Amino acid sequence: MMLGFLLARAGVDVCVLEKHGDFLRDFRGDTIHPSTLELMYELGLLDEFLKRPHQELRQIAAQIGNEMIVLGDLTHVPTHCKFLALMPQWDFLNFLVEHARDFPTFHLKMNAEVTEVVEENGRVVGVRAKTAEGPQDVAASLTVGADGRHSTVRKQAGLEVIEIGSPMDVLWMRLSRKPGDPGQSFGHADAGKMLVLIGRGEYWQCAFVIPKGSADELRQRGIAAFREDIARLTPFLRDRVDELHDWNDVSLLTVKVDRLARWYKPGLLCIGDAAHAMSPIGGVGINLAIQDAVATANILAEKLRREIPSESDLEKVQQRRMFPTRATQWVQTAVQNRIIKRVLDESSRPSFPWPFKLLKDWPYLQRIPARIIGVGFRPEHVRTQARYQNLPRAA
Ligand SMILES: Cc1cc2nc3c(=O)[nH]c(=O)nc-3n(C[C@H](O)[C@H](O)[C@H](O)COP(=O)(O)OP(=O)(O)OC[C@H]3O[C@@H](n4cnc5c(N)ncnc54)[C@H](O)[C@@H]3O)c2cc1C
Numbered sequence: 001m002m003l004g005f006l007l008a009r010a011g012v013d014v015c016v017l018e019k020h021g022d023f024l025r026d027f028r029g030d031t032i033h034p035s036t037l038e039l040m041y042e043l044g045l046l047d048e049f050l051k052r053p054h055q056e057l058r059q060i061a062a063q064i065g066n067e068m069i070v071l072g073d074l075t076h077v078p079t080h081c082k083f084l085a086l087m088p089q090w091d092f093l094n095f096l097v098e099h100a101r102d103f104p105t106f107h108l109k110m111n112a113e114v115t116e117v118v119e120e121n122g123r124v125v126g127v128r129a130k131t132a133e134g135p136q137d138v139a140a141s142l143t144v145g146a147d148g149r150h151s152t153v154r155k156q157a158g159l160e161v162i163e164i165g166s167p168m169d170v171l172w173m174r175l176s177r178k179p180g181d182p183g184q185s186f187g188h189a190d191a192g193k194m195l196v197l198i199g200r201g202e203y204w205q206c207a208f209v210i211p212k213g214s215a216d217e218l219r220q221r222g223i224a225a226f227r228e229d230i231a232r233l234t235p236f237l238r239d240r241v242d243e244l245h246d247w248n249d250v251s252l253l254t255v256k257v258d259r260l261a262r263w264y265k266p267g268l269l270c271i272g273d274a275a276h277a278m279s280p281i282g283g284v285g286i287n288l289a290i291q292d293a294v295a296t297a298n299i300l301a302e303k304l305r306r307e308i309p310s311e312s313d314l315e316k317v318q319q320r321r322m323f324p325t326r327a328t329q330w331v332q333t334a335v336q337n338r339i340i341k342r343v344l345d346e347s348s349r350p351s352f353p354w355p356f357k358l359l360k361d362w363p364y365l366q367r368i369p370a371r372i373i374g375v376g377f378r379p380e381h382v383r384t385q386a387r388y389q390n391l392p393r394a395a
Contacts, residue, residue: 001096002290003144003271006297008106009043011387012304015138016106017129019113019147023090029280030086030200033287034074034374037081039294042382045099046080052091055199056083059366060373062187064343064352069360072370084374086200089286103388112136114147117156117268124157124267141308144296145270146289149256149277154270164257164329166279167341169215171208173250175230175240177201188234192346195233204237206230207280208250211344215252223247255279257332259325264314271296271317276325279332281340282373288328294380295320301384324377331372 004016032054040046060072075082100106109131116128118137126139145153154161177199187196194209208230210218218226227241244250259276263269272289279285299316303309342348359365 001093001100003146003293003296004106004108005096005100005103006293006382006384007301007304008100008103009386009388010297010301010305010384011105012301013105014107015140016108017112017114017127017138018108018110021111023093025090029283029286030088030198030205031283031286032085032087032092033284033376034077034079034081034084035376035379036287036290037085038079038379039290039382041080045095049095050081050085052087052095053201054085054087055201056085057199058083060186060370061183062189062352062356064189065349067352068186069352069356070363070366071356071359072373073363073366074370074374076367077371077374079375086198114152117143117153119267122266124265127153141267142300142304142314143268145268145274146272146293147274149258149273151270151274153268154260154274157265157268157270159263159265159270160261161258162261164259164333166255166257167212167336168209168255168344169212170253170255170280171210171215171218171250172253173206173208173244174200174203175206175237175243177204178240181236189343190233192344192348193229193233194340194343195230197234209340209344212255219247223250226250253280257329257336259329263318263321264311266311267308269296269314269317271321275318275321276329278328279336281332281335282328284328284332284373284376287376288325291324291376291378291380292317292321294382298380298383320378327377328372 001016004014007014037046037049040049058074059070060074061068061070074084097108100108109129112129112131114127114129117124118126118128124143126137127143129136129138143153145151145157147153183199187194196207196209198205223244223246227244231238231241256277257279260270263271263275271292273285275292276288278288296317299320300309300313303313338353359369
């Protein structure tokens, strides 16, 4: 959606295909990072964006056993907003759509599921989609696969995937939030268990981290035992774990970490999770996907207005975004293997590794993880020109 917005703003005729009829799906990550807020500022949309309901997170903390450590202090990041905004992703996407519709070259087709990539003479020339009106072909000088970590486009295009793997899966649920509850967002861990809580106004979005593939075993123990696990780990939730009536109130998200060896082929480019599925660690996947979109628009918008981008143009996008992808996945893998794996081992007595203890003794250092999470490696800036000024808002 971000790429669609930026290309349409730069005068490129663009059609976004979305397989669902709306963006209302729980839960798909609701973090809008300082670097994304900075892009909103560069686009002149920040003030309006911040009028939409959201919460602002300035510190990221974690607790192992009884020890609580602030891992990141976002109040010093080098951007206009020194916080991370928590906003349902459907509100963010709807915001982008509303503004993209200001541009006559923006087209959005909902309920259009891409099923095939259409090739002619070794070049991708568009896609075939399943729509309410039947199968439909969409021709394009460039097809961008931004269809997430189970990308149909990358599969259809036969691009080689490098699996990095993850030792965990995540169970998502909501529990109500009450006056007097602590903090805004934090993680609790103890031998074999880990719960991350994100304050979302009237409720906590809860992520219960489990060893990969162990969801069935957990379900067999029954919902009562699961409620007890949560209450033991985070005692202030004991008075409301009954809100989890049965397993229908708990959804499983399987974690995947991978990346494509090559993000492109003639006529086609993959970005976001389709090019590199991200672990939920640090909650940086949305940010990275948006940064990819900005880099793609910066590199390709002018070309797309005049001609069909060549393979070497597409290669420039991968070259630009490979370093931040590799570096972020390296950090995520290190945290997965050195901390999460240890915490999920029931026989261990987990504690913070020594570098984390430094964060407690020297709070100044909390700015480093905050910068990695909040801004990321190689932040992008909007370099494309707006072709349309002061257009009346579309109905
Ligand atoms: C458990 C879990 C929790 C996470 N939490 C966070 C978090 O808090 N913060 C964060 O930044 N990241 C988080 N992430 C990562 C984040 O969700 C992704 O990195 C990010 O959403 C990637 O954006 P994207 O646009 O590439 O793909 P997506 O957000 O997956 O969007 C892909 C879109 O394409 C549509 N689509 C799919 N297939 C087709 C098709 N065939 N035809 C048409 N449309 C199609 C989908 O409906 C969807 O709208 C989390 C990941 C996991 C697994």
